Amino acid sequence: MRAGSMNLSGKKLWIFDVDNTLILDVEHPNPFDDALKLWNALEKRDVTLAILTNVGRLSGRQVHEALKKAGFNLPIENVYTAGAAAAAYIHNRSSGARCFIIGEGGAQEDFVSHGLDVTNNPPIDYVAVGADRGMTFQELNFATKMVNQGARLICISGSRDYPGVYLGQEDIYIGERSIVAAIEHATGVEAIVVGKPLPEIVIETVKILGFDTSESIIIGDNPRSDVAGGKAAGVTTVLVQRDPDNIVDFDSGDLDTTPDIDVTSLEELIEYL
Ligand SMILES: [Mg+2]
Numbered sequence: 187m188r189a190g191s192m193n194l195s196g197k198k199l200w201i202f203d204v205d206n207t208l209i210l211d212v213e214h215p216n217p218f219d220d221a222l223k224l225w226n227a228l229e230k231r232d233v234t235l236a237i238l239t240n241v242g243r244l245s246g247r248q249v250h251e252a253l254k255k256a257g258f259n260l261p262i263e264n265v266y267t268a269g270a271a272a273a274a275y276i277h278n279r280s281s282g283a284r285c286f287i288i289g290e291g292g293a294q295e296d297f298v299s300h301g302l303d304v305t306n307n308p309p310i311d312y313v314a315v316g317a318d319r320g321m322t323f324q325e326l327n328f329a330t331k332m333v334n335q336g337a338r339l340i341c342i343s344g345s346r347d348y349p350g351v352y353l354g355q356e357d358i359y360i361g362e363r364s365i366v367a368a369i370e371h372a373t374g375v376e377a378i379v380v381g382k383p384l385p386e387i388v389i390e391t392v393k394i395l396g397f398d399t400s401e402s403i404i405i406g407d408n409p410r411s412d413v414a415g416g417k418a419a420g421v422t423t424v425l426v427q428r429d430p431d432n433i434v435d436f437d438s439g440d441l442d443t444t445p446d447i448d449v450t451s452l453e454e455l456i457e458y459l
Pocket of ligand 1: 203204205206207406407408
């Protein structure tokens, strides 16, 4: 469907993806011009702006900081990362659980701020795995042992690989889903993947912010995370066409990946607000 056949004035909660939607990615935080224009138009209206990102390498605070520098202002409470979603998931089941985290620091910060006990020593209740380009064999081996001893296994988002910069090196890096696959293979335990396209994450974000899914809209570049998760949650979905080389691969199972609205530029949405 084109933007023109949709009236968007009833949408009170606008949830944005970050990488390849608002900015190129968190390691190249250059804003997209069309995204800035839509954002500025929305700021003049009586709507709530929020972020739902699968990035788990940075904390919510760090993502908020990067967006602010790129020109996207919003309250920090409206920024939801995969790390924060995983922390909330664990906290809701076992507050203060002992968690061993593979990650680059962002998820650790989100876990600590949710009151979880982040530790490198047994006993471990949850092993949570995010993208980590400095991960050691020892950490992977320890995580595997803890899962064998009964720890639950959580995957913080589900990318197979993603483009980024690490220690100054531009490259494609294997993602958390691939690291978790090693632990799954070694233990026979299947991980719970917390991040888009899990519909519960979208529904939870809408609920926490005090809205109904019918008055919410999600905007992203990725049919298999943003669109699949949004659609299954009952939220209106917008797919913005970006460089296909920058679209991160996620497993969307049999979820519907057809967007309600398909645009080449986010500016196209402005006249239907
Ligand atoms: Mg994206």
